[in-house]
Amino acid sequence: MSVLKGLTFTAVPRNAGLTPEQHRRAKLAAHLREQLDMAKAQTAGRIHVVKKRRWEYTEDGQKHLIEVDKRLKQWWKAQSDGKIVLTVRYGSKPLEFEKGKGAVVLKGMDELLAILPKLVDAAEAGEFDNFISAVGKPKTGVVARRAS
Template sequence: MSALKGLNFAAYTRPDRLSAEVQRRNKLIAHLQEQLEMVRAEVEGKAYTVNKRKWLRNEDGTKVSVEVGKRLKAWYSTQPNGTVLLTVRYGSKPIEFEKGKAAIVVKSRDDLLVLIPKLIAAVEAGEFDGYINSIAKQRLVGKKAA
């Protein structure tokens, strides 16, 4: 007990949690940064991979933690005329910026390297909150009905 006598003790207070709005922004920012890295790698002619940890059972039945590749889906596609369409997604749903318009048109993949950081800054500033909240509300309504 002599080791505990020289210590100072205090009451533990749990750190404040982030609001749901900030958590949603952070989620979208993380996915936009993944898309930016995918574009950078593609422009440089490299492959971009992300690993995640997964628990699997081996031959003798014990659980082991294994690193596996995360499946990434590009949010951008090249059109026949050479332009590139970028859809920003929250979850599996594309964000509709205007009625029936969920894609941003740019001239080339190189332009995505300029556009995506602007979108990240817009998310940080809260400009996407209305879009994100409407998609999140749709998901909540669907879960309550099920």
């Protein structure tokens, strides 16, 4: 007990002091880094695999922590003329940079590998904040029902 008397205790911070904007920026930057890793792996002829942990029950009711592959989707598509179309997504929705334009046209994989680190820096700097907030806005005209 004498060890505990010499310690100073404090409350645990909930979100480590991140504002909602900083959290959204970090989330988008992390996903862009995953896309960069996937692009690097594809150019090297490898498959990029990310593991995640999840709990699974056995037949006898025991709970075990297992590692499974995380399902990753590419945000880019190669076109028949060799160009690549890159869509930046937040959640399941693509970010719309201009009205009706939600993709970036690139010359090839080399340009994709060059632009993704710049997009990570832009996300961390907050350049995507307006686009993220536009994706997260609720639809107008939808009225929520109240329980009577």
